[in-house]
Amino acid sequence: MKGIVFTEFLAMVDDRFSPAMVERILDGATLSSGGAYTAVGTYDYREILELVGRLSRETDLAPSDLVRAFGEHLFGRFVVGYPQFFTDVDDAFTFLQRIDGYIHIEVRKLYPDAELPRFECDLSQPGRMVLTYRSSRPFADLAEGLILGCVNHFGEALDITREDMAPDGTAARFLLAARA
């Protein structure tokens, strides 16, 4: 998993909770990186799961809520860090459609060894999008948070319904529909 996920996660904990919270979840965690992350590095994805788990225990908040919240935060960071993916895009459907066909292709050019999830879009019904998430890692919650972040970014009134396709969070179907 790319280092930016870890640096952004710790930055969010630092920001939303406190610097002491960062130290608490790192302290006593068994991390091969030792918790020293750089955005350009690559780390074991299980480390983020452990960090989320520890934060959940410290805060009494459900891990899925924490991850979803982190997804929303992360999307905001993408908007700031990668503005080139947002030019000429005015709505969430258009942006979400471009993840597999454009954004991930560009990512792979920079990081040939990156393991990326797939986002399949079905727009056969007008005003609705069915987005299927599939990954080798259990980050359906993160995907949901990112989708929320995206919808919020474009300021659209969309209802998001999630249907899990695997019990471990490696696959889920999201239905995005205009709010009635």
Add this chain to the structure above:
Amino acid sequence: MEELEILRRRLEREKLARQAAERIAEEKTLELFQANQGLEQRVQERTSELLAERNKLDATLRDLAAARDAALDASRAKSQFLANMSHELRTPLNAIIGLAEILLEDVSDLGDPTMVEALERVHRAGRHLLSIISDILDLSKIEAGRVELEVGPIAVADLVEDVVATVRPLAEQRGNRIVVQCSEDIGSMTGDAIRVRQSLMNLVGNAVKFTENGSVSIRAARLRKPDGDWIELAVQDTGIGMTPEQMSRLFGDFVQADASTTRKYGGTGLGLAISRRLCRVMGGDITVESLPDVGSTFTMRLPTSAPVGSEGVAVVLREPASLKPVSRAPGLAGPSSRTVLVVDDDPTVRALIERYLTREGFSVVAVPGGVQALQRVREIRPAAITLDVMMPELDGWTVLAALKGDPELSSIPVIMMTIVDEKQRGYSLGAADYLVKPVDRDRLLHVLRGLCSRPGRILVVEDDEATRFVLRRSLEREGWTLVEAENGRVALEQVAAEPPQAIVLDLMMPEVDGFEFLAGLRRREEWRSIPVLVVTAMELSEADRHRLDGQVERIIQKGAYERDDLLREISAIVAECIERSERP
């Protein structure tokens, strides 16, 4: 946890993270460097590949250029070969045709129809072969870009009439009706009359050939267009027609509508290809419309203004009159030394004698009685008179007396022809000879030749023995005395020994050729006035014509002329030149 401790830990993590980032940056830099190296190497490889490709292409281009030059050389050599071959073939072929004609005349008199038939076949086959050779020569000249157009005014209606008149006998033989529609404003055009005639002749000839018991119509019109006037000659027939597939192959060389056409209708298949190319050289074209079993329409369009070259063909424009004769006094029509006045009241006898004599090269004026004879003799001043004795009104004796009593006419030899054997009376009254009917043809000819012998000697300079033989036979029968030379050197010796009254000259000869002979001849003041007629099977270039300009009376190209035409031409010109040279 103390704030300081938090900061210390954070600083420691940041330090580790920075070091990790630096390591990653180092690795990426190395990767980039290697990628760059790899790229440079690939660029170099591609560059050398491209260079090799380019060298290969250059070599291919050089090969292609060499192949093209070789092909052009080969094409030129082929055209040159064809032109030479045509000449080499035409010379003996002319001799074969000439000899066949001579034999045919001799054999006709023997009355052996099998021999006549066989000789006629030889003659026809020879003529056909000659026309094929002419076609091939034409085509090779067009391909070699050596077409020369003789440009002059052409009266279109006359040209059409001329072509129709030539084709009419064949058309009638095949039961075809010929219709000519010539618009009133057709007028004239500027062009090469021979080529235009040849092309139209081909179209009309084909129409007649491929139509039986139908009609062939020729429409001539003048089209007024923004780029000038055009002449349109459309030849429409009701013949066998063609399928679109046949039409697509029509203008190819050696191609007829299909192979079976060649077997059935004959011909080389070159005519149309030549005609179209000639028309294109002249700035026009030939198009065709046709339906099988309905008929075909061939349309020839030519600009009325002087043609310019096209299709990459070099065209030399030459005024037809550029070959100027040495000098020629006007109005030389004096008494003809070969005209015989035939006087007989029996039309059968008149016709018979007229036929004999005409065939032997005499011109004949026949009259039915003494009164007409005395009238015409003053007008025509014949070389001799054959006179019947037993005639109503004025009889032969009275006419003979009248002639001999007139100082102006008394010198004309008179041959009495009668069934009454009164030789002594005849001779005593001044008859040159006396023949008893039925007249022995050979005897009559012998007598007439003796009386009408030409006054001059002709030197024939020709290396081909067979051609010399044909010329000798033909010219001697016309009453000329012949001297022969097989090349220019011998000819100059002959001229030195005794200058002839005229010279018939071939151009291509071993040792001293025609051009050198002419140069030698014109160098001597006293030989300068001897008229020279060039008879050649050679294709003359512009340079050749220039060399002959002003040096010779006339150029006759073998193969382009009928033998009779050729002899008439030679006789007329030689006679004219001799008469001129004898004038004070």
